[in-house]
Amino acid sequence: MRADERAQFDPDEQRAIREDYARGSQPICPRCSVPMTERPIGGGSFGLGYARRREWLICPKCRRSALFDLKRGTRN
Numbered sequence: 001m002r003a004d005e006r007a008q009f010d011p012d013e014q015r016a017i018r019e020d021y022a023r024g025s026q027p028i029c030p031r032c033s034v035p036m037t038e039r040p041i042g043g044g045s046f047g048l049g050y051a052r053r054r055e056w057l058i059c060p061k062c063r064r065s066a067l068f069d070l071k072r073g074t075r076n
């Protein structure tokens, strides 16, 4: 596994992005200060239940990505 093939944000940066997203504002890449591309990941091949949703945020500039698990409060 080579770290430079898939660059990641630091944990602090991921938290900042997640907090931006949780507030409903457009997440900004903390390194490039550009809006990040949002890519919802549904269930299907990932085998995730409907109660769980994943968001994949990608910076179009540095290509770093952050994958978030968004847990909803709803239950059956």
Ligand SMILES: [Zn+2]
Binding pocket: 029, 030, 031, 032, 033, 059, 060, 061, 062, 063, 064
């Ligand atoms: Zn960036």
